[in-house]
Amino acid sequence: MATTARPSRRQLAAAARPARRSIYVFELPVRIVHWTIVAALIVLTITGFYLYDPFTRGSGMPGQPGFTLAEMRFVHETAGFVFIAAVIFRIYWAFVGNQYVHWRALLPLTKAQRSDLRDTTRFYAYLRRDPPLLNGHNPLAGMAYVLLYLGFIVTIITGLGLFAWVLHVPPWTTLFGWTWSVMSVQTMMLIHFFLMFMYIGFAIHHVYSAVLYDLEERNGELSSMITGYKDDVLEGETPRDDPRRAQA
C-alpha cells in the first residue's frame, strides 16, 4: 500500500495506446429493441402493479368519475403488445443479427465459450481479477438472457391468456383460450405477477453488471447500448486458437 495502486498489465497496455479501436457491436435494431423493452417493462410494471393493487384511487368526485383503472389497463395492454413485438423482433434478430447478438453467442456451445463461462464465473466469484476478454456478451450473461427470454415467453403467454379471458370473444378465445385449461386463471395471474419481480431483480443485476464491466474494462460498455460501439478489448491481444476470437 506504500505505492499507488498498480494497474493490471492489460490496463497498462491500454494506457500505452492512445485510443483503442472502436468496433460496432450492437446494431441499431438491437439497441431500439433493448430500449423499447426497457420502456415497455417500466410501463408494464407500474400499470401491472396497479392492476394487482390499485394503490391510488380514482377521484370519485361528482362530475369527475374518473376512469383510472380502465386507463391503466388500456396502457398495460398497449404496452404489452409493444413488448411482444419487441421480443419477437429480438428473437428474429438472434437469427439474422451479427456475431455478437446471434443466438450462438448466447449459449456455451464451443469450447472457448465454455472456457469463458468458467472464467466469468470465477471473475464474479472473486477468483479472478479480470473478466475474460470479450467484445460481445460473456457466456454467463448470454445464458441469463436466454433464461430471461424464456421468462418473457411465459409472461407473454399468460398475458395473452388473461387478455383473451378479459375480452372473452373470438379470435382471442380461439387463439389463447387453451391456456385456461392448462392452469386456472388465478394461477395465470399469479405467474404473470410473480415474474414481474424476477424482471425487477434482473434489471438491478443487469445495471450492476454493466457498470461493473464498464469499470473493469473501460471499454464503453455502458454507452455501447446507445452508440452501438465498444472499444475493442481484443486489440493487440494474442488471438486465441479459436476462429470466433480470431475474427473479432
Place this chain on the structure above:
Amino acid sequence: MFPSGQTLPERLEERGVSRRTFVSFCGVMAATLALPAAYRTKIAEALSSVTRPVLIWRQFQDCAGNSESILRSPHPEVAEIVLETLAWNYHELIMAGSGEQAEAMSTQAVRDLKGKYIAVIEGAIPSGDGYCTIGGRSAVDIARDVVGNAAATLAVGACAWDGGLVQHGPTEGQGVQDVVPGANVVNLGGCPHNSANTVAVLVHYLTFGQMPALDQYNRPLFAYGDLIHDQCERRAYYDAGLFVEAWGDEGHRKGYCLYKMGCKGPAATYNCPNVRWNGGTSWPVEAGHNCIGCASPEFWSTMSPFYGRLPNVEGFGADTTAETLGLAVVGATTVAMAAHGVGKAIHSRTVRAHDSSAPAGPEPPPPGSAPTDTVTDSAPTASGGEPPATGGEPPATGGEPPATGGEPAP
C-alpha cells in the same frame, strides 16, 4: 304419462297455477336461455305436449344445498311446474317413501326406462374404499347404474362436477364425469347450483330434445359463458378505481368495487349477476360480499384464499403471497449486488496491492505467496482451463474454494 289424459296446463290449473303464470314462466326460461322472446310460446307448446319424462335425483356425498336451492324456488308455481312437467320419481330429500320401496323406484326406472329418463346427481361420489353406501350398494355402483343408463345427466353443484369440497378428503370424492366417463353429462357448477339454470337446462331439453351448447367443462354456455366482472353492477367503480378498502368502510357503504377485498368476479364466469337468487332479489356482490368464484372449476383450490387477490405461494408457509416473495427476491438481489460490488472493489484493491508488492514479469513470486490472477492472465491461458498450479487463490481473499467454487449465475 298423464294418468287421466290431462294436459299440463289442465293439471297446473288444478293446482292453482294459472295459464298466465305458466306462460310467464316460459318467458323467464327463454330469457335465461338467452333465446328471443318469441320462444316463449314455443316452450309453452313443447312443455304442454311433452309426455312427462321420469327424473331420478340421486344424492351422494352432499350437503343437500342443491336440493334446497331448487326447492327454495322463489315462486311456488315454478316448483309446481317443474314437478308436474317431470315425473320426479326419486329424490331422497323430498320423497315420502323410504327403504326398499323407495329404492325400487330408482332401480325400476333404470331397468324399465333405460336411456329414456333424466338423472340428476348431487354431491361428490366417494371413490375411497367403503364410503357412502345406499341400500347396500356403493355410491360408485349406483352412480354408474343410474348415470350410465340415463338419456342425460345433470351434475348439479360443485361436488357433483369435480368432487368439490370433498375432492381432497379421505373419501376422495369425484365428479360424475370422472366416475362415469363418456356419459352424457351437463355440469351445473356453483355452490349451490342456481336452480334457474338447472330448470332452464331441463326446459331446453324438453323443448328442443337436446342439451344447450356447452363449454369445455360441459357447462351450458348460456349460464357460464360470460365473466361475472362484465355483468357486475359495481363494474363502473372498478373502472373508475374506487374500491372497498376494509369491510364496513365508507366505500363499502357506498357500494364500491370489492376487487381489493379479493373478489373473484374478474376470474369467474357465471350468470349470477343476471339471474340472481331468491327470485332475482340479490346476489353476493350486491349484498356486499366479494365473489368467491363458486362456479369455476375446482374453485375451493383455485379461488383460495377467498379474501385475497391472488393464490398464496405454496412451499413457503401457509400465508406467503407472491408479493411478499417477489419483494424478497428483489430485496435479496439488491443486497447481493451491493455486497458483490463492495467485495469486487475490495478484491480489486487487494489484488492490485499484492501486484505492487510482488515483482512484475516472469520472475517467480516470493515463497508462500500464491500467484495472482494478473500473473495468471499474463500466461497464455487461452486454451481453456488454467492449470491447477496457477489457479491458486490470492491470500487476501483467503478461504475461498479454488476454481470450481463459482457463485450462482447472475
